Structures are given as C-alpha cells and as structure tokens.
Amino acid sequence: MRLEEIGEFGFIKKISRGCLIRADSIVKAIGDDAAAFVTASDELTLVTTDLLVERVHFMMHGISGFALGHKSLAVNLSDIAAMGGTAREAFVSIAIPKNCPIDYLEDFYDGMKSLASEFDVNILGGDTTGSKADLVINIAVVGSVPEDEMLCRDKARPGDVVFSTGFLGDSRAGLYLILNEIVAGTKGLEELKSTHLMPKPFLREGRFLARRPGLHAAIDVSDGLSSDIGHIAKESSVGVRLYSDKIPLSPGLIEFCERFDLDPVEYALAGGEDYTLLCTISPDRMDSVARDYLETFKEPLYPIGEIIQDKRMEIIGLDNKVRSLSPRGWDHFKL
C-alpha cells in the first residue's frame, strides 16, 4: 500500500493505535489542535527535542524502520535520563518523501511504540507532512523531575569522580561497520552495530542516580566522551583529568580496533551516540553508589577520571604521560 492511497488522515488513524500507554492524567491525546494533560504539581517539567535527518543522521538502507523508531525516541529519552527525570509524553513530527514505503513507516512507529511502552511514555501528538527529498523526524519529549533531584551539567565540583554508566566508542564503531557495509561475522562486532542502531536510554539508572546524595553533574554521551565531558567542565567552570586505562571498552570494540588497526581509547574519546550517562560524584560517595547500582542493575559504574580545579582538560596515557584532551566529537556545521 502507498501513502497516497490512504492519505494523511488515514495514515494518522493507522499509526495512532497503541500510542496511549498511560491514560491517567491525559485529557486530550492525538486528534485535537494540541494535547492536554495534567503535570505533577510538585515536580519541574522537562522538555527536550531532537531532529533526525536522512543522509545526516541515518541512511534508510542502513537502519530498519523499527530500529529508526527506537533510536529516534531513545535519543530523547536519554536527554531526560541525563536530567535525572522521568519521561512522560512524546510528540512525533515526521516529513515523509513520496517514495517511502508504508511498511517502513509502520515499522518505525512499532519501534517507537515498543520503546515507549517499555518506559511508560505516551505518544500524545505530532505532525505528519510530505518531504521532497529526505525523511525527517523530530521528537519532543516532556518529562518531570523533583527540583532538588535534577541533574545538570553545571554542578561538577573539583575532586568529584567522573564515571560512565557503560562502554564508550561502540556506537561509532557500529556506524563504521554499517556505513562500509562490513559483514560483522562475530558476536562482538554484531553487538557494535546494534548498540549504534538501538541505543539504550538510561532512564531508570538516571532516576536511581538522581536520588543519591553527592551526585553532582550529569550529561548523556551524544557528541562523544571528550566533547561531553568538555560540556560539563565548561558549564561547571572546572577542569577534568581522565585516565586512559580506565575508559570502559567493550570486547567488541577491542576486537574491532585490532581488526582495523585503531587505538580503542582514541576511538572511545572521539565517539558519539553512546548515550551512556556521564556523571560526577563526591569521591566519598562513589563506592557506596557503585555498590548499590551494581546490586540494582547488575551492571557496574565505570570511574574514568576526576574533576580538577584548573580549567584544563587532560588525559593520563597508558604510558603515564599527561596529554591535553580536546573535544573531538561531532559538530554539525564545522568542516
């Protein structure tokens, strides 16, 4: 079936099914000029939005509709996670080129609904329109957080331990495999691809961490470790020292870097789209939080460095030499 056969309103009707996961507090869902809902009066409202453009953020032949739906929502949920919040309502705008298969679009909505359902998020509205060239997706997510638990970029303090909630660099490696159409062949390499295509939003982990005393700053790793720790340092007016031997590297990334003769630490530093949480915490709290975290999520926290007073970014190499660290992540407009 083609889009033009069912029309805009037929399409909206088709995709509206299964969008309302949590009906309490919702007064108007899809179908009026705006959605209307009750927000928790004792919490701050959070809003984040992300735009994904074909040929810039994804290639349609390189990602299934389902994975694209998952990812488009996941990157927004990750922003709410980085604020320590709970995600609540999602608004999905999509510009669809004429030749886009309707099956792909249905898979896209299925991928989104599957993730929304996992995190109790409603898809409450959006906009559907045509596009002359590229498939374009914008999602805005509304969430909430108790004011005294909100995690920000500008609260890091000298002495804080810096940690990541997961491996770094995998997504970039997965993207390399996909773009170069390399058949993975091993479980480790295959996992790099799925890390890139179906990133995990650390929402439950973000809420858990936000409630811990001593947790100061947080960001999700979207631009890449070196860039994102740079955002924390800049916003908090502090510096940072990372340790090469502590950067968490997955077995898949190590295998990948051996195969393509790359330095895995360099690769992880300049990665992007990892969507792990990067946090800073009072050093006396690190051990107990890491212990509770491991018990709750069966995953470790990875301490990778510390916040320093001097506003400089440095990294201690495997040879114990100090090197200057510069942001090498993604900038959409730089050459």
Next chain:
Amino acid sequence: MRLEEIGEFGFIKKISRGCLIRADSIVKAIGDDAAAFVTASDELTLVTTDLLVERVHFMMHGISGFALGHKSLAVNLSDIAAMGGTAREAFVSIAIPKNCPIDYLEDFYDGMKSLASEFDVNILGGDTTGSKADLVINIAVVGSVPEDEMLCRDKARPGDVVFSTGFLGDSRAGLYLILNEIVAGTKGLEELKSTHLMPKPFLREGRFLARRPGLHAAIDVSDGLSSDIGHIAKESSVGVRLYSDKIPLSPGLIEFCERFDLDPVEYALAGGEDYTLLCTISPDRMDSVARDYLETFKEPLYPIGEIIQDKRMEIIGLDNKVRSLSPRGWDHFKL
C-alpha cells in the same frame, strides 16, 4: 559569514540571545540536556508541534527569513489559541543545508523572537543540525489552559452558531501570487501576500472566547474552512450548514478573484493557512459575545452557519440552493 566558520556551538550561542522573554518559572533554559520549568499546578499543560519543510511548506526565495521565523512560530501559537490556551515555551529544531546564508538564519530567529516577545513566549531549547537538501523547521510549543475553559473540536452541539474570527481564503490567494511571482500592484493584493507570509495567531482572542459561557467547540483554520469545519463536525458527531453569503471575504480577495476569474466563496472554502479561529457557540450567546469581542478587539466575529443534528455538511448558495459540502483542504499524501 558562513555557518561552518562559527560551528554548531557558535551558532547556538549567537541565536540564544533574546530567547528568554519571561524568566520567572524557568529553572533551565537553553544549554543543558533538557529545559526545566514550573507549570501552573491549577491548569492543564498543552503541547502542540508543527513541522515545516522547504519546497513543501515554503520556498526560500518566496519568503524572507524574518517572515519564515514569524510563520513557523505563529502556526504553533495558533494551535494553542484554538484550545483557548496561553502559549508559554517554544522549542525550535532546525536542519540547515550547507549553502543556507547565515543572514537568512539570523533573520529567521529575529522573526521568531519578535513574535515570541509579543506573546510573552520563551524560546527555551531546541536542536540544530545539518541537512543534505532542504531547510526543515520543527517547533513544539508548551502552553496551559484552565481545564474548564479548554476549547476542543468535539464539543459542538446542534443549533450552535458557527463563526470565524477573520477573513477566509486570503492566505491561499497570497500563496498563489507568491508562487507565480505576480507583482501585486495594489494594497489589497499586497495584503493577501502578507496574510500568507505573516499569519496572525489569535491567542488573545482565543483566551477571551474560552472564558465565555456557551462557547462550545473551536479549531484554527489550517487545512481550509471546508476541511476544518469538517473536523469539528466529525469529532462532535454532528453536521453543519454554511451560508455562502456569510463567508467573510476581504476586499483583497474579491479583487483577486475578479482579476483571475475565480469564485471567491469557493476559494475561501478550499483555502488553508488562514489561522483564524472557527468556533461554535450557543445561539443565545452569539450576540453578546460578538458585541464584547468587537469592543475588546475592534474587530467583528463573522457568523457563517450553524451546527445541525444530521451528520451531513451542506452549504446554501447565493442562489438559495442547498449543496453538499465536502472537505477540499490540504492532504499531504493524497494525489
């Protein structure tokens, strides 16, 4: 100056100035993973979002950056107006092709900020990214409304008077002049163009109407009169009867239709992007609301028909004959 010279973060810094109009209740504006703010605990939260795509919704040579900024925000404010709400926070996503002049983008943000400032709306966040082909803009607006004053599409009742808050068809005529590069030459035709390029969001009028007892249903005219009254009829499970001789036509539209040998009523019915409010009201309330409205806004309300019990749409012609009315507005996917 070109975008790649200042980079993504330089650009964000440049456009962030003047985005915070109303700082009270804002805890985090642009610069963290999400914006954070306090919402009024005694009101419902409203969210709407609209996606504008180059070559589908606008041609860059046909609209100035300033007008595009105005319009992109106005269409969202109009949705909040149609709910009877107050607009509060805007989130602007933009995908920018490499060759897009930075002056055009600055004008775009100026146009948006100018309208935001008029209606006390903050630009509180967004996303900036590259695009391979078209300039793409998505804006999400958060607003609020007291629950018992919210205007919806599904509350029209048989006997209600249907009215518009302004002329219909002007925007479509303006678009025709722009697309065909016709020099307007007269004040009337020139106004059609500016109605299309810089639509007025009826926010204050929407709030005024929402507070009036007897005001039942509302929608903003974006798809066109015949389509949008159809949305009200369908959602309210009622029918509608319009009167050709009551459709409000501007002197400019009449001049336009004479010049191009068109039927102005037909033109207004199948218009689009008028962004007037189309409301239904208890017939015994119409006169007093129209009187107060005229006194407050120095503009009349235009009664154009009535809601009927039978689920059919009809229009009484200038010849007094009854004709069936079908939605002739815009569908993004139909041929």
